[in-house]
Amino acid sequence: KNEVEQSPQNLTAQEGEFITINCSYSVGISALHWLQQHPGGGIVSLFMLSSGKKKHGRLIATINIQEKHSSLHITASHPRDSAVYICAVMWGGSQGNLIFGKGTKLSVKP
Amino acid sequence: DTGVSQDPRHKITKRGQNVTFRCDPISEHNRLYWYRQTLGQGPEFLTYFQNEAQLEKSRLLSDRFSAERPKGSFSTLEIQRTEQGDSAMYLCATLLQGSGNTIYFGEGSWLTVV
Numbered sequence: 001k002n003e004v005e006q007s008p009q010n011l012t013a014q015e016g017e018f019i020t021i022n023c024s025y026s027v028g029i030s031a032l033h034w035l036q037q038h039p040g041g042g043i044v045s046l047f048m049l050s051s052g053k054k055k056h057g058r059l060i061a062t063i064n065i066q067e068k069h070s071s072l073h074i075t076a077s078h079p080r081d082s083a084v085y086i087c088a089v090m091w092g093g094s095q096g097n098l099i100f101g102k103g104t105k106l107s108v109k110p
Numbered sequence: 111d112t113g114v115s116q117d118p119r120h121k122i123t124k125r126g127q128n129v130t131f132r133c134d135p136i137s138e139h140n141r142l143y144w145y146r147q148t149l150g151q152g153p154e155f156l157t158y159f160q161n162e163a164q165l166e167k168s169r170l171l172s173d174r175f176s177a178e179r180p181k182g183s184f185s186t187l188e189i190q191r192t193e194q195g196d197s198a199m200y201l202c203a204t205l206l207q208g209s210g211n212t213i214y215f216g217e218g219s220w221l222t223v224v
Contacts, residue, residue, distance in 0.1 A: 004152075033213060041199055043153075043215035044112065086152055097166060098143065098203075098213070100152035 006087050006101035013108050019074040021104045023087030026068065031090040034061050034072045036083045037103065043086070046072070077108045112136075116202050116216035123192055123223055130188045131219045133202030139214070142185050144177055145201040146170065147218070153201055159185060160207075192223045 005024045013019055023032070034046040047054050047061040049070065054061050058077075063070040074081055084103040091097050113136040123129050135142050140161050145153035156175070157167045161182040171177075174192075179185040189196055199218040 035215075041147075041201070041218035041220070042112075043201065043203075043218075045213050045215070048212055088152075097155050097158070097168075098145075098153075099155065100145075102150070102152045 004087055004089055004099050004101040006085075006104050008104060009102065010105045011107070013077050013106070015078060015108055015110050017077050017108075019077050019081070019106065019108075021072045021085050021087075021106070023070045023072070023101055024068060025087075025089050025099075027091065029068075029089040029091060032063055032070050033088045033090070033098065034070070035086040035088060037086060038083050046085075074106075077106075079108045079110050082107050112214040112216065114202055114204055114214050114216035116200075116219045118219060119217060120220045121222070123221070125194060125223055126191055128188065128190045129192055129221060130186055131200050131202075131221075133185045133187070133204075133216055135183065135185070135202070135204035136206075136214055137183075139204035139206045140182070141205045141207050142179055143203045143213075144185070144187050145203065147199045147201055148197075156187070156200075189221075192221075194223045197221055197223045 003026045007022045031050045037043045049063040058075045060073040086103040087101040088098045115134040117132045143158040144156040147153040155168050157177050159179040174190045177187045201218045202216040205213045
């Protein structure tokens with residue numbers, strides 16, 4: 001069974017701080033997604049990674065396939081970044097099944 | 111707006127009733143997924159379609175649940191004889207396989223069984 005573990009579960013930061021959210025998984029994957037979910041349900045895809053590093057604005061995502069680990073970084077955090085950040089992996093043993101972590105609830109205080 | 115539409119957004123139903131949710135994907139997206147999410151948890155996979163073919167079903171999908179995607183476009187998820195444990199948000203997501211695999215989620219359909 002592939003487990004996706006995220007840490008921390010909850011994170012409170014002051015505006016401007018550098019944020020790191022971690023994701024570890026247990027078996028081979030074909031891709032890893034970082035998602036953002038705001039209150040009320042809407043989920044937005046931030047990144048899809050199969051190797052290396054991607055950057056979009058203040059967001060940076062990295063993945064280490066050998067260590068089965070990914071991180072999402074937010075630079076110069078802002079209160080509008082407050083949301084739940086979810087790591088999801090496309091399991092290599094299934095062509096379609098995305099397995100999700102439980103999410104990290106981020107709250108950025110002004 | 112991601113382009114994936116779900117209807118209804120909210121549904122309150124009495125235990126034992128049947129409910130149906132609809133998902134309209136982004137046009138030409140060949141993969142469509144259904145997930146269930148309860149408060150404080152990440153989404154859990156229910157089933158997915160490649161065009162009109164249902165390729166995988168989770169063990170979470172009991173025989174009271176059925177999903178269809180008859181023409182490879184919109185999909186429906188029906189829950190028969192609802193139970194209070196079915197209360198959750200039902201999420202639809204779609205992607206165009208081979209296009210970078212960016213996945214797009216709908217806003218979800220909240221079900222409350224009373």
